[in-house]
Amino acid sequence: MPALPPPLLYADTERSADALYFGKVDVPDPFIAFGHSGKKYAIVSALEFGRVRRTSDFDVVLPLEDFHRRARERWPDRRPGPAEVIFLAAGDVRRTSFTVPDDFPSGVYARLVELGLRLTIAPGPLFPEREIKSTRETAAIREGNRCSALGFAAAERILRGARIKGRRLVYRDQTVTSEMLKFAIESACLEAGAVSANTIVAGGDQACDPHDRGTGPIRPNEMVIVDIFPRVTATGFYGDMTRTFLRGRASDAQRALYTAVRDAQLAAIRGIRSGANGRDVHRRCVEVFESRGFRTEHGKRGSVGFFHGTGHGLGLAVHEAPRMSGSIDYTLRAGSVVTVEPGLYYPGLGGCRVEDVVQVTSGAPKPLSSYHYEWEFRS
């Protein structure tokens, strides 16, 4: 297979993990970055210039304003945009082709093609090497999960400290709500140097919509899904863990649900090794659920049972390669880092998900997350 041309990016590093991976510097607004002759180029505005020059992986940092001036001279009738700047910069180094990621903006893509650059859209990830994590990157993910665990501890402290008053939980004279728990969790993450946006604390039937973030009072004797995926500010890497808690007394049905989910997780982890197919790992969860009579059904009003993938890669993005799901063949490779997060969701009974993170090896996967699995807090 012939090598692809070097990469071209136009993105900010908040939205594009590829841009952060390539330049190793935060840039909050979209900027131009590309490879040429083994060197990394960036074109940035005066707002970023000094900082990117000093602290990034870029070998050549060029001032955007110079290109804007040249673009206005060359195309006096149009406002210069990133495409014109890229075209001029490519001309300066006599380059006519690049590979762009599949999320490269269409507006810039179409204009560059019109100007005559040859662009290949990467058939998979732009930097496939991002999937395999170095020791430093693995440590950064572990740190993200340490922040998740601090979040669980904060939530557990409130749930255990709460008194049951009828259908409410009361902690320090306040009704325990999703919002209260999220604030405790997100503060704990912030203090540890991570931002946990979109934390999920969803109890009862809310938890049956896996992406419902949860609102309002947490009820006694109901399962509460707590999913914490903080981004460590210093590195940009994510943690991603989920626990299901219950304050009060679980029913036999809830216990059977929890045990099935945790057993499915363990079965999946036993199937994870380099060379294994992510689809087969997922199948292990499905088998545990089916053998215990937990059915998955898709109805007009939504789905019940187990209706998401078993896991996804984790790194500078919270969802990245590889995938472990029923619909995709994906061969796991040593060094990949994946979540393992089976779940079951039945309105009326509740939702339950347990999620940890492991690194794929040729043998048993290496755990990169740690928090206990007690979940029924009777007092």
Add this chain to the structure above:
Amino acid sequence: MPALPPPLLYADTERSADALYFGKVDVPDPFIAFGHSGKKYAIVSALEFGRVRRTSDFDVVLPLEDFHRRARERWPDRRPGPAEVIFLAAGDVRRTSFTVPDDFPSGVYARLVELGLRLTIAPGPLFPEREIKSTRETAAIREGNRCSALGFAAAERILRGARIKGRRLVYRDQTVTSEMLKFAIESACLEAGAVSANTIVAGGDQACDPHDRGTGPIRPNEMVIVDIFPRVTATGFYGDMTRTFLRGRASDAQRALYTAVRDAQLAAIRGIRSGANGRDVHRRCVEVFESRGFRTEHGKRGSVGFFHGTGHGLGLAVHEAPRMSGSIDYTLRAGSVVTVEPGLYYPGLGGCRVEDVVQVTSGAPKPLSSYHYEWEFRS
């Protein structure tokens, strides 16, 4: 001008303000949304289905899994992606053309064109009406700025409470750092229901790189730029305010710098009204700075003086239309909401920026942000 075809989006609502604006619901993973015959369609996975059906502005919500099954039947040799799903869904309603935003992902764009859909890339914003803010949207921005102001109060409390010990500031036996102030600010925002990521607290020469977020000890008698742009979780709208503080005693040069920046801001605000050109508003700041001898220069090692725009639109994105800068003609319209944020940056002397938010009217602009302008905290 003929009307453009209806919009087509493939994005998550964290990254795409257009997607959030269109459907009025958070969806954390990229999903398909489009308009047809005056109705809004969404295609989402089982993870989102129930929630999007119940809580969004979408008139029709379709299950992604059904389309994946059909796509696998129709194209047995390829893994179905969003383009195949969009193509099938468009066929179902007999639609052959869409308008896509300029940040629509190239991979999906190129495949859809190959499949035969006619796509127009929006020549400007996909939803130009996003620029004009309703009463409800204006209130949401005001709420974002209330969170910014809580952040300033938290930072000011620490700076005023700190003792000067040589080249350090000491607060409750700890050295005051950018990190300490950012934690106080971000906690205050979190408690108020907003996430302030990437908060800038940059002192001394760090502040001269306007996008340096700041690290390490804050020094006495040095200007500290504090730029807080929190996103209110409940609405998705941003606040964006900046203040410059100094703990200790300012020099005459620092006072002249501060006064010039604040006067430039006031001059700009006086120039803001519907029909005014953003370039002329920017020019007012430049004139204040030039008349007082503050020069702007672009050198090989970076820029000094005033080298960014005067302001930008604010809403569901932290940077959106309109723009007020020296390089762009942009006519302001009543109902737009813009930041007004001149700044001056001179290594050795320091950086200073003051930023507020106003809504454009036919008369004096309406302030949407409020915090005092005291900045020299002697004790």
